[in-house]
Amino acid sequence: MGELSGYLFLVMEMQTAPPSQPMWEIPLTPAPDRLTVWRASTPWQTVRSMLGLVIVCFFIAQISVLVVAGYIDGDMNGTIGPFDPMFTFLGGICLSPCLLLFFYLRRPKLTHTVQAYPDDGGSNLHALSGGMVVKSPGATKVQHHLFRSTAPLEMPRPLHLWLLFVLGVGISTVCLLPLTLLGANVWTLLLALLVVLPAWLIGFATPVFAWWSITSRHFGIHIARRDAEWMLAAGMLSTVPAIIINSVVSPILIGFVGLDPFTTGTLGEGLILFVSAPVGEELCKALAVLALSHLIISPKHGFYVGSTVGLGFALVENASYISMALAGDYSSISYFFTATLRGLSSIPGHAMWTGLSGYAIGCWLSRGNTLPSISGTAYLSDDAEANWVLYDKKGAVIEQSSWATVPSPQMVKWLGKHQKHAWQMPQTISIGLMMAIAGHALWNGSSWGVGMILIDNTSGLAIVLQLAWLVLMVLILWFCILRWLPTIVLSPKE
Known part of the structure; x- marks a missing residue:
């Protein structure tokens, strides 16, 4: 059974029906207006379901590159040809189960509610589907309904996620350190193998969920869990065309002008990093936001959709970077710095850049513009208007502050300190997209440029300078975030 709803004073038991007592068979009926649904609070369920989905999307993104490369550049050397249909065929075979698993994981979640009303003309036993019955101490009438779940998004507290991260x-780094210091032997390899999977999962996923929890719990956005999960999933899927652009299309275009896109330290590599990646990735993420335009009812909602799409993109991208860090030399050190720096910079950066595009799209939609959407058409029935009441393990009702429609007091107090210096947000899609691309390009390009300046310097000072530049870029990123967020969250028009 799904969630149960009904009157608190009525005691209901779900049990197998005694054969000697008559029962009334109750058919399913449409959900009534203003239905109240009681449901156990499960804040970690979203994390678990999205964690499984991102692993599937990670393989979809990697395999999709091979499928497309077989049509365009079979040996992936930056030139058109040779065409390799077998490459594409085998890639398609490997891709098919991943796609099937993706759609299975994203199948609509249904809620089954049961309501019993005191009625002198009713019965004590009511048969439901699945061989179950409702038994009540007095005569009742029972209704039960099946509808698509509109349960509110629940997320664990940000503090809990950051502590987990x-x-x-920290523990993973310590466990990987013997392999770095002592080299490979039976014990160091065994310890590394035991820790590598949880290290990978925690390193790439936990900071994304922590940032998502902050925006979901403190920005004053009320959103259904299924819609929020689709935002994150859309961001994951947007990595597919972005990776194809960066791995297949852009190298061919750069090769046309006589540059080498694959050799480290060349201008061709730089063009991939500070032109192809910002343009391709931000365009793909913006298209994902546009596909979710039916969920955007204000510029602030546009920012939330955009930032969540950016976090979904960062999930898949971060999984790749953490994998490379764990597989490379000095895995303990590279893992620690990669997980830490990306958790504090690249992940919120993706959320912020796509949030700029999303805010601009929200402004465009608020001016009366619309896009075609499958929602509200004959293909999908209207959702039931359900009032969700969540309760904890002890049965106590949870306050609805976690999905309130106003920013949390903590967020208001924190951003209020920066409101006097707040910057205006982009009002048009073109400006928002250009700002997102420019910010992304500045991040990638400056990091690449500093690396090129110090490429021949192998001293410890060069490493310190590169780390110092990364710290400076993180501070600049957060300076910009703190200038934009007051306009987004505290604006009276939102």
Whole structure:
């Protein structure tokens, strides 16, 4: 059974019906207006379901590159040809189960509610589907309904997720350190193998969920869990065309002008990093936001959709970077710095850049513009208007502050300190997209440029300078975020 709803004073038991007592068979009926649904609070369920989905999307993104490369550049050397249909065929075979699993995981979630009303003309036993019955101490009438779940998004507290990240990365780094210091032997390899999977999961996923929890719990956005999960999933799927652009299309275009896109330290590599990646990735993420335009009812909602799409993109991208860090030399050190720096910079950066595009799209939609959407058409029935009441393990009702429609007091107090210096947000899609691309390009390009300046310097000073530049870029990123967020969250028009 799904969630149960009904009157608190009525005691209901779900049990197998005694054969000697008559029962009334109750058919399913449409959900009534203003239905109240009681449901156990499960804040970690979203994390678990999205964690499984991102692993599937990770393989979809990697395999899709091979499928497309077989049509365009079979040996992936930056030139058109040779065409390799077998490459594409085998890639398609490997891709098919991943796609099937993706759609299975994203199948609509249904809620089954049962309501019993005191009625002198009713019965004590009511048969439901699945061989179950409702038994009540007095005569009742029973209704039960099946509808698509509109349960509110629940997320664990950000503090809990950040503690998991800090402890997980710290313990994983310590466990990987013997392999770095002592080299490979039976014990160091065994310890590394035991820790590598949880290290990977915690390193790439936990900071994304922590940032998502902050925006979901403190920005004053009320959103259904299924819609929020689709935002994150859309961001994951947007990595597919972005990776194809960066791995197949852009190298061919750069090769046309006589540059080498694959050799480290060349201008061709730089063009991939500070032109192809920002343009391709931000365009793909913006298209994902446009596909979710039916969920955007204000510029602030546009920012939330955009930032969540950006976090979904960062999930898949981060999984790749953490994998490379764990597989490379000095895995403990590279894992620690990769997980930490990306958790504090690249992940919120993706959310912020796509949030700029999303806010601009929200402004465009608020001016009366619309896009075609499958929602509200004959293909999908209207959702039931359900009032969700969540309760904890002890049965106590949980306050609805976690999905309130106003920013949390903590967020208002924190952003209020920066409101006087707040910057205006982009009002048009073109400006929002250009700002997102420019910010992304500045991040990638400056990091690449500093690396090129110090490429021949192998001293410890060069490493310190590169780390110092990364710290400076993180501070600049957060300076910009703190200038934009007051306009987004505290604006009276939102």
